[in-house]
Amino acid sequence: xxxxxxxxxxSQAPRTTAISAPGNASTSAAPRxxxxxxxxxxxxxxxxxxxxxxAAIVSFIWTPYDPTQAMPADRLEGSxxxxxxxxxxxxxxxxxxxxxxxxxxxxxxxxxVGIAIIVGTPxxxxxxxxxxxxxxxxxxxxxxxxAFPALLxxxxxxxxxxxxxxxxxxxxxxxxxxxFARVARSGTLQVMTTEYVLAARAASQSRFRxxxxxxxxxxxxxxxxxxxxxxxxxxxxxxxxxxLGLGTPPPTPSWGRMLQExxxxxxxxxxxAVWPGLAIAIAVMGFNLLGDGLRDRFDPKxxxxxx
Amino acid sequence: xxxxxxxxxxxxxVTYVVATVVVFLFMRLIPGDPAQIxxxxxxxxxxxxxxxxxxxxxxPLIVQYFEWFGGLLTGDFGTSYVTxxxxxxxxxxxxxxxxxxxxTAMVVALLVAIPLGxxxxxxxxxxxxxxxxxxxxxxxxxxxxxxxxxxVIVFAVGLGWLPANGWTAPAxxxxxxxxxxILPVVxxxxxxxxxxxxxxRSAVLEVMSxxxxxxxxxxxxxxxxxxxxxxxxxxxxPVITVTGVQIAALIIGAVVIERVFVIPGLGSMLLDAVGNRxxxxxxxxxxxxxxxxxxLNLVVDILYTIIDPRLRRSA
Numbered sequence: 001x002x003x004x005x006x007x008x009x010x011s012q013a014p015r016t017t018a019i020s021a022p023g024n025a026s027t028s029a030a031p032r033x034x035x036x037x038x039x040x041x042x043x044x045x046x047x048x049x050x051x052x053x054x055a056a057i058v059s060f061i062w063t064p065y066d067p068t069q070a071m072p073a074d075r076l077e078g079s080x081x082x083x084x085x086x087x088x089x090x091x092x093x094x095x096x097x098x099x100x101x102x103x104x105x106x107x108x109x110x111x112x113v114g115i116a117i118i119v120g121t122p123x124x125x126x127x128x129x130x131x132x133x134x135x136x137x138x139x140x141x142x143x144x145x146x147a148f149p150a151l152l153x154x155x156x157x158x159x160x161x162x163x164x165x166x167x168x169x170x171x172x173x174x175x176x177x178x179x180f181a182r183v184a185r186s187g188t189l190q191v192m193t194t195e196y197v198l199a200a201r202a203a204s205q206s207r208f209r210x211x212x213x214x215x216x217x218x219x220x221x222x223x224x225x226x227x228x229x230x231x232x233x234x235x236x237x238x239x240x241x242x243x244l245g246l247g248t249p250p251p252t253p254s255w256g257r258m259l260q261e262x263x264x265x266x267x268x269x270x271x272x273a274v275w276p277g278l279a280i281a282i283a284v285m286g287f288n289l290l291g292d293g294l295r296d297r298f299d300p301k302x303x304x305x306x307x
Numbered sequence: 308x309x310x311x312x313x314x315x316x317x318x319x320x321v322t323y324v325v326a327t328v329v330v331f332l333f334m335r336l337i338p339g340d341p342a343q344i345x346x347x348x349x350x351x352x353x354x355x356x357x358x359x360x361x362x363x364x365x366x367p368l369i370v371q372y373f374e375w376f377g378g379l380l381t382g383d384f385g386t387s388y389v390t391x392x393x394x395x396x397x398x399x400x401x402x403x404x405x406x407x408x409x410x411t412a413m414v415v416a417l418l419v420a421i422p423l424g425x426x427x428x429x430x431x432x433x434x435x436x437x438x439x440x441x442x443x444x445x446x447x448x449x450x451x452x453x454x455x456x457x458x459v460i461v462f463a464v465g466l467g468w469l470p471a472n473g474w475t476a477p478a479x480x481x482x483x484x485x486x487x488x489i490l491p492v493v494x495x496x497x498x499x500x501x502x503x504x505x506x507x508r509s510a511v512l513e514v515m516s517x518x519x520x521x522x523x524x525x526x527x528x529x530x531x532x533x534x535x536x537x538x539x540x541x542x543x544x545p546v547i548t549v550t551g552v553q554i555a556a557l558i559i560g561a562v563v564i565e566r567v568f569v570i571p572g573l574g575s576m577l578l579d580a581v582g583n584r585x586x587x588x589x590x591x592x593x594x595x596x597x598x599x600x601x602x603l604n605l606v607v608d609i610l611y612t613i614i615d616p617r618l619r620r621s622a
Contacts, residue, residue: 104456144322147597149559159581159589160337221520236450240563243452244578259456263567265365267473277453285448 042293043229048286053280056246063096080273085275088261097253098275104254105283108169108238108247109231110187115173116180116230120225123177124184125211128192139185143176150175151239158246163246172237183226187219194230221298230292232284239280255279308612312325315608319601326597327379331372336589340364341388341586347612362388364510374588379594397576398595404474405572406599409554409561411488412495417550424507425542429534431512446501455494455567457546464488472569491568495560499553506549510542517541544615551607555600564595 009224064083067072068091072234085094126137148156154171161167191214200210241247242256250257255276262272343350352359359365363374378384384394387544423439430436449457463471469490475483515538516518523533562574569575573592580588 055494081375086435100348140321143318144325147322147326147555147600149555151559152593152596154564155581155588156333156593159584159586161334180384205432232448239450241450244563244566246578246581259453263456267464268462270464273453274454277449277457278594280450280453281448284450288447 005064006219007143018270020095035204037076038048038294039293041289042297043301045286045289045291045293048282049290052102052106052283054268055099056106056274056278059096059099059103063099064095065093065096067092067096067100067253069093071093078269084273086269088258088272089265092253094258094272097258098255101255101276101279102283103257104165104248104252105238105279106234107281108165108172108183110171111169112176112234113227113230115170116176117227119173120177120220121184122179124186125188125215125219126179127181128185129207131213135185138181143183145175148175150233151240154237155244155246158241162248163249165252168238168241168247172241175237176234179230180223180226181224187222188215191215191218204213221294225291225295225298228294232287232291235280235283235287309613312609315605315612316355321603322602323598324376327376328372330376330590330593330597334586335368337584337586337595344584345388354537357486375590377426379591384591385587387580387588388581389580389588392587393487394591398573398591400578401571401573402595402599404560404570405561405565405574407477407509408491408495408564408572409486409557409599412492412499413550413557414494414563415492416499419496420503420507421546423500424504425511425534427504427508428511428515429531430545438578439504443501443508448504449498449501450563450564451495451498454474454497454546454565455564458490458494459567472519474565474568474570487568491564491570494567495557495564498560499557502553502556503546503549507542507546510545514538514542541613541622544611547607547611547614551604551611553609554603558600 051144070092071087072090074083077083080084081097083093084298085098087093088097103152117193121136127138150172153175154168157167157171158164194214197210197214198277201212205213238247238254239256239259242254243260245257247256258278259273260267262276265272324464327530333501340355340359341364342355343364345602346354346358358366358504363371375385380401382395384398386392387394387519389425415501427439427443459471462469470487471490473487474486479482511534520538523537524530561572562577563573565574566578573596577589577592577596579585580592
């Protein structure tokens with residue numbers, strides 16, 4: 001509950017050169033400005049997210065079958081050429097549903113993280129620039145919000161407004177706001193001590209102008225990193241919510257609900273659980289790795305060319 | 308130190324009270340009158356009036372809030388509008404189950420993460436260190452309920468070693484209690500363990516590059532001796548903080564895990580209440596979950612003050 005000591009979310013531990021993510025030795029050797037190589041972490045992250053994004057895009061153009069169409073004669077079939085990942089208990093094609101599920105996953109992530117960026121970042125900058133009681137109110141409110149993790153908030157929202165994709169996105173978005181407010185505030189506090197901000201203040205530039213001209217460009221890297229990590233958490237929350245039957249309502253396919261439906265058939269058709277599980281893990285890992293990779297890239301301690 | 312603990316206590320109290328107000332008002336956003344919902348559309352006006360009096364929803368909001376809040380403090384959560392049962396005995400029953408699950412998982416996660424993370428840091432250039440690092444990256448990406456399902460596939464369905472779901476009270480049959488506890492605890496702990504391993508690893512790596520560790524080695528301590536004597540206590544500080552932050556994630560993770568393993572804890576109670584649109588139960592269980600989160604956080608904050616002598620002086 002203390003402001004200063006609360007650490008950053010999971011994969012966001014303070015990093016020095018010595019503790020960059022495993023396997024990316026290239027980032028440890030601080031790259032020279034103008035000649036930056038993409039780290040392994042970043043590349044793997046981008047590839048994994050790319051897989052999910054391609055699946056989502058393809059689902060708009062083509063799916064092997066209509067993912068909601070039941071074919072009772074073909075129910076619970078294993079993998080075959082006709083059904084790459086088999087069929088579920090109603091005879092629906094799992095591969096088609098997987099492609100479609102990518103769409104829902106990314107959609108919920110984009111909207112909820114978008115809400116959090118748009119609300120959280122200005123609040124954090126405001127807290128950092130103004131200080132005083134405004135900062136106190138914003139940070140205490142975010143402390144309270146932190147007692148309600150995304151999934152709990154989403155369960156409450158679905159109790160009040162009913163389960164839907166919109167409810168899930170709004171609830172996850174609200175729960176994600178404090179993270180952005182914190183990151184933006186600590187970034188702003190750092191920027192506010194720099195000489196160019198002092199100069200701008202001496203030139204009696206307005207606080208708004210300072211925020212837009214000097215603070216925002218300097219904390220944008222931190223916000224991007226936070227977005228990536230939050231995206232991973234949003235994917236997890238959405239999957240959990242759909243798993244509980246409180247997310248995207250049927251018949252729209254979602255990975256979380258596919259997992260929940262697979263539970264009855266673990267004995268005979270375990271692959272029904274493995275496919276959506278694998279997809280969730282790929283999406284989450286992709287965004288976590290992207291966040292790690294971007295952090296190493298943006299961290300001013302690592303490459304002097306920035307900040 | 309006492310002042311610091313008092314500040315933490317005050318923060319805890321304020322946070323909790325504000326949270327009750329938010330939850331109470333939020334639950335009032337539900338369209339419709341609880342009495343009307345309970346009685347259906349054909350209820351007579353007299354019966355509606357009587358039911359409202361029974362529920363207490365005819366009184367001003369502020370009175371309803373203070374009655375509910377007073378009940379939260381004294382452990383009387385009122386009577387459900389839907390099931391007409393007292394909520395409190397059920398909560399007390401369920402909270403024990405959830406606490407056993409969450410605390411066991413936390414302990415297991417720490418017991419795994421501390422040695423594993425330290426090892427990964429000390430051997431960070433070796434194969435084993437890299438493997439642990441990669442493994443924790445994968446573990447972080449797997450939600451607890453997925454880990455649960457995979458464990459069921461392997462250990463319950465495939466090997467038949469453990470039951471796939473269900474719960475036995477420890478007083479009833481301790482052996483069966485343990486057998487049924489293993490898979491849900493491992494599911495929760497593996498994810499938490501992976502997250503904590505990453506933190507332990509980076510905390511120990513950071514400590515290893517500190518000057519005082521070099522000084523200790525210059526005094527003749529071995530590398531491991533210096534780390535044990537001087538390093539781990541310092542590395543513990545960020546790890547304790549993260550443990551506190553992760554508690555909220557663990558408690559909410561348990562809600563889902565209870566669904567996977569059909570465990571009668573607070574999570575199942577919450578989800579059943581959401582399904583029944585039983586709002587009084589929802590808001591009470593939510594506040595119990597938030598209370599557990601905040602209390603465990605408070606304990607972590609106090610532990611933190613005890614472990615870090617610098618904080619004792621500064622307050």
